[in-house]
Amino acid sequence: MDIKYLTRKNERWHLDGFNLRDQLEASMKTLLYILFLAGAAVSQNIIDLGNKNWTLAGLNITVPGSVPSQAHLDLFAAGAIGDPLYGENDTELLWVQRSNWTYSAVIFNMSQTEDFSTWLIFDGLDTFASIELCNQFVGNTDNQFRQWYFDVTDIVRSCKEEPKLSLNFGSATKIVKEIAENGDHGAPTEEFCCKEYMRKEQSDFGWDWAPKISPAGIWQPSRVVQLNDASPVYVRNALIDIFRKGQMNNIPPDQSQPWVFNVSLDYLGILPRDSSLRVFLKDASGKLILDQPLGDIHQSTRTIEGSIAIDPRLVDLWWPTGLGSQPLYDATIKIIHGEKAISEVHRRVGFRTVVLNLLPVTEEQQARGIAPGSNFHFEVNGHEFYAKGSNLVPPDVFWPRVNETKIRNLFEAVVVGNQNMLRVWSSGAYLPSWIYDIADEMGIFLWSEFEFSDAEYPANASYLAQYQEEATYQVRRVNHHPSLALWVGGNELEQIMLSYFFDPDNPGTLLREYEHIFLELLIGAVYSNTKSISYIPSSTYNGFLSLNFSSTMPQIPRYHNTSGPDYIYADTDTYNYDASQAFNLSSYPVGRFATEFGFISMPSLHSWKQAIPDDQLSMFSDMVIHHNRHYPFGGPVNATDRELSVIGLQEMTAAVQDWYPIPNMQDSVANFSAWCWTTQVFQADYYTSELAFFRRGAGMPQHNLGSLYWQLEDLWAAPTWSSIEPDGRWKVLFYRAKDIFQPVIGHSFYNSTTGDLEVWVMSDLWSPFSGTAKLSWMDWNGKPLSGSRKPVSKTIPFTVGAINSTLVFKTNLRHDYLDLDLSNTLLRVNISDDGVTSNESPKKTNAHTSFFHPESLAKAKIEDPELQVSRSAEGHNFRVEANGGVAAWVWLDHPLGVQGYFSDNGFWLTPGESKNVQFTVKMDWTNGEWAGGVLVRSIWNNTLTN
Numbered sequence: 001m002d003i004k005y006l007t008r009k010n011e012r013w014h015l016d017g018f019n020l021r022d023q024l025e026a027s028m029k030t031l032l033y034i035l036f037l038a039g040a041a042v043s044q045n046i047i048d049l050g051n052k053n054w055t056l057a058g059l060n061i062t063v064p065g066s067v068p069s070q071a072h073l074d075l076f077a078a079g080a081i082g083d084p085l086y087g088e089n090d091t092e093l094l095w096v097q098r099s100n101w102t103y104s105a106v107i108f109n110m111s112q113t114e115d116f117s118t119w120l121i122f123d124g125l126d127t128f129a130s131i132e133l134c135n136q137f138v139g140n141t142d143n144q145f146r147q148w149y150f151d152v153t154d155i156v157r158s159c160k161e162e163p164k165l166s167l168n169f170g171s172a173t174k175i176v177k178e179i180a181e182n183g184d185h186g187a188p189t190e191e192f193c194c195k196e197y198m199r200k201e202q203s204d205f206g207w208d209w210a211p212k213i214s215p216a217g218i219w220q221p222s223r224v225v226q227l228n229d230a231s232p233v234y235v236r237n238a239l240i241d242i243f244r245k246g247q248m249n250n251i252p253p254d255q256s257q258p259w260v261f262n263v264s265l266d267y268l269g270i271l272p273r274d275s276s277l278r279v280f281l282k283d284a285s286g287k288l289i290l291d292q293p294l295g296d297i298h299q300s301t302r303t304i305e306g307s308i309a310i311d312p313r314l315v316d317l318w319w320p321t322g323l324g325s326q327p328l329y330d331a332t333i334k335i336i337h338g339e340k341a342i343s344e345v346h347r348r349v350g351f352r353t354v355v356l357n358l359l360p361v362t363e364e365q366q367a368r369g370i371a372p373g374s375n376f377h378f379e380v381n382g383h384e385f386y387a388k389g390s391n392l393v394p395p396d397v398f399w400p401r402v403n404e405t406k407i408r409n410l411f412e413a414v415v416v417g418n419q420n421m422l423r424v425w426s427s428g429a430y431l432p433s434w435i436y437d438i439a440d441e442m443g444i445f446l447w448s449e450f451e452f453s454d455a456e457y458p459a460n461a462s463y464l465a466q467y468q469e470e471a472t473y474q475v476r477r478v479n480h481h482p483s484l485a486l487w488v489g490g491n492e493l494e495q496i497m498l499s500y501f502f503d504p505d506n507p508g509t510l511l512r513e514y515e516h517i518f519l520e521l522l523i524g525a526v527y528s529n530t531k532s533i534s535y536i537p538s539s540t541y542n543g544f545l546s547l548n549f550s551s552t553m554p555q556i557p558r559y560h561n562t563s564g565p566d567y568i569y570a571d572t573d574t575y576n577y578d579a580s581q582a583f584n585l586s587s588y589p590v591g592r593f594a595t596e597f598g599f600i601s602m603p604s605l606h607s608w609k610q611a612i613p614d615d616q617l618s619m620f621s622d623m624v625i626h627h628n629r630h631y632p633f634g635g636p637v638n639a640t641d642r643e644l645s646v647i648g649l650q651e652m653t654a655a656v657q658d659w660y661p662i663p664n665m666q667d668s669v670a671n672f673s674a675w676c677w678t679t680q681v682f683q684a685d686y687y688t689s690e691l692a693f694f695r696r697g698a699g700m701p702q703h704n705l706g707s708l709y710w711q712l713e714d715l716w717a718a719p720t721w722s723s724i725e726p727d728g729r730w731k732v733l734f735y736r737a738k739d740i741f742q743p744v745i746g747h748s749f750y751n752s753t754t755g756d757l758e759v760w761v762m763s764d765l766w767s768p769f770s771g772t773a774k775l776s777w778m779d780w781n782g783k784p785l786s787g788s789r790k791p792v793s794k795t796i797p798f799t800v801g802a803i804n805s806t807l808v809f810k811t812n813l814r815h816d817y818l819d820l821d822l823s824n825t826l827l828r829v830n831i832s833d834d835g836v837t838s839n840e841s842p843k844k845t846n847a848h849t850s851f852f853h854p855e856s857l858a859k860a861k862i863e864d865p866e867l868q869v870s871r872s873a874e875g876h877n878f879r880v881e882a883n884g885g886v887a888a889w890v891w892l893d894h895p896l897g898v899q900g901y902f903s904d905n906g907f908w909l910t911p912g913e914s915k916n917v918q919f920t921v922k923m924d925w926t927n928g929e930w931a932g933g934v935l936v937r938s939i940w941n942n943t944l945t946n
């Protein structure tokens, strides 16, 4: 281990006159000057291209266009095509993505006089476009993920009429195929090959949860900017880096140091020499808490940079949800020349440090029982925390129609669901800034990735230049968001590289190219722009042997170079589709952090009804088979798409048959609905078991400090790993994940082969937690087990340490109790506290209930729970009661026409027990009628035939 930076931390550092009073005094002195500056509005001629009268033309069709948009969306809006996500429309509409599409509009109100220079600025073009203005060629584009800007001054001045702008988008599927055929990487075998040759959303060519729809268009806001002497520059991108003095990437910083506020603005135009920068910081109430000229100004032909230190007492810390509040500050940065502000930018910022700690496990940690190796956990503001969350895939095939309502609802679910981190998976698209803004407000950490996934990426000079431009733009654009948790080079890359083309003795071209892109270029884009954020090359990473900031390869990767069998280094990304092993704990991966895991389930009947015709509503209908894309990866090589899909669907049906009563209803649609639901129950059951296992790992040698399940949401109706359906409906999984992500939980871990049963309590609170675990043994009628050779109910006091787990009860069901009928045995575990803490508010109590059954529900002696549901007058509150036997997987189902979620669902009830459940309405198209359509069921309903 060779960590050169460590000496730097000990450097003493002083800032002359740095204290609060001086800062305030300085503000007073310059008050008048500032008022003048603040009042002086910067006048720039900016023409938003979104408000223009666009036309979209291609093939045989001309329709009104829009910006930002994509051809499919405009064709759909004009009625020229149907819903691309309905039925088999994705394949029927392949002609759309095989065609060129031209967006054109006349841009009125441009000054065409000599005193103006003119720029075209596109925040995003998808992807291959040829641009013309006034019938003159402007440029070609080939990267969806960067900003494009063109100096069109000469064209505008020479244009005789009102300037007409047109962008001719080529077919990405065709162009990429040509690139592949002309390259030296071997001929492609199918139309959707070769995604790695394009800098475009990789899942546009299909994924195992996504259709193959490749859109094209001006997908991000775009504008014309005109500059003159009064307004000579336009800031096209702004980097703000907030970090602790002395902080270096990937290293926990010294929390006692002052903040450094670094600014670097990318501008277009001609910046007068001797320009300076000034920052104004306001708190959420609008109070100006800081204004100051930046020091250390550096000016180049493209950027202007400056920096100040900020007294930590001036600002409050930002925390992720569940761990504290999210104070945010409005920063205005003005470029000043002479007495005048010539340009300004606004960004909302937060003050926090976040580090992915990959440093060696210390002796002190080993003394606490943590296995040697290296860490893999996040620290916020100097505190380790348990990362609870899921993987975010693109929320729509078509990004331009993803709106704020959709993201707010999704992120509200995340927060209500006790999640604090989302992994923004590559390879969708880099999230727009407004989504980071919402995450900043809600306290959701976004593990962010560059768009590289599951492939060997080309590394010739022109591709490298593309990656450089893209990565630099994105790192600088996103960096000021406190919700940014991490940058990662790409998805599963190291794991694939180590499995398929790693030979340390004979490092071939592919290894060299991997290292060049992910361990030199992308890390360089991060480290050279920011000190505040950590980087790893791949979502699966065995960590580094050394870190040297002055080397071209700052992280020397460990690869397979492990020190011993008991050493633990990495995160895990493991799937097991053999459902018979789902509850075999020895099949679960042991690691420091679980980055991906899961199993597919069906969306509900409600989602299917919106996506396919009624005659297709059955488990193996043509359209269900068509929408299922598991497997494209890892299945038998020579199978057809249809055969692969059937194999995937059979994994789900096998899971239902293994573990639950098999739905067998006379009505075929009701039967389909019951099957869909039961696949969701299995998914929830399996993930609950995995999540509890990973959380228990916090107190084990692996010191597991993160569980991000695959995947949060869906972009169309299909059998996928998602926990939320495409219209926002929560699957059973989302409710159960919400439960198991609570700060303090109890869970029973059972080995069905040996009969060993252990009850554990897990806590991710930051202080020790004392409470009681009440263990109640019962049969399926809810009656306490009786007889001397049966387990007895008891209440066990316990204390669980901070971010830790503890064993509260241990027995063996085969040997300790000779009379036990496992198919008629249940254990309920109630955890309750002494009224102590949660991380956020000391008043909040922690209570948790879980049920354990040693025999699968397929074989258990389930009784009719005689469920009853009643609803209160105002309609949003439901009371569910079990009057017969124990009710397993009680499920409240809301009809179409309302969007929202229940306060609890998928829970268990014992006889005589009732539960009040509230429904939070997000949207209601039924005028309240929906409440009459809420139905209740449990796993017992699977035994009914009608």
Ligand SMILES: *[C@@H]1O[C@H](CO)[C@@H](O)[C@H](O)[C@H]1NC(C)=O
Residues within 6 Å of the ligand: 053, 055
């Ligand atoms: C929009 O453009 C079309 C085609 O160029 C033209 O026919 C139409 O009159 C324009 N509409 C407006 C409101 O400018």
Ligand SMILES: *[C@@H]1O[C@H](CO)[C@@H](O)[C@H](O)[C@H]1NC(C)=O
Residues within 6 Å of the ligand: 059, 060, 061, 095
């Ligand atoms: C345009 O061409 C496509 C592909 O040949 C065809 O499917 C579609 O119906 C045509 N649309 C019109 C409006 O002619």
Ligand SMILES: *[C@@H]1O[C@H](CO)[C@@H](O)[C@H](O)[C@H]1NC(C)=O
Residues within 6 Å of the ligand: 081, 082, 083, 084, 086, 087, 089, 092, 093
């Ligand atoms: C696509 O879906 C719509 C329903 O939105 C349907 O009416 C249409 O016929 C389908 N086919 C095509 C090619 O758009």
Ligand SMILES: *[C@@H]1O[C@H](CO)[C@@H](O)[C@H](O)[C@H]1NC(C)=O
Residues within 6 Å of the ligand: 100, 128, 129, 130, 168, 169, 170, 171
């Ligand atoms: C289609 O678009 C591509 C990319 O802009 C361009 O190179 C090509 O010439 C276009 N083809 C046609 C027929 O317009």
Ligand SMILES: *[C@@H]1O[C@H](CO)[C@@H](O)[C@H](O)[C@H]1NC(C)=O
Residues within 6 Å of the ligand: 401, 402, 403, 404, 405, 406
């Ligand atoms: C936002 O998108 C959703 C679909 O996700 C749509 O139902 C809703 O009408 C949109 N809202 C607005 C304000 O456009």
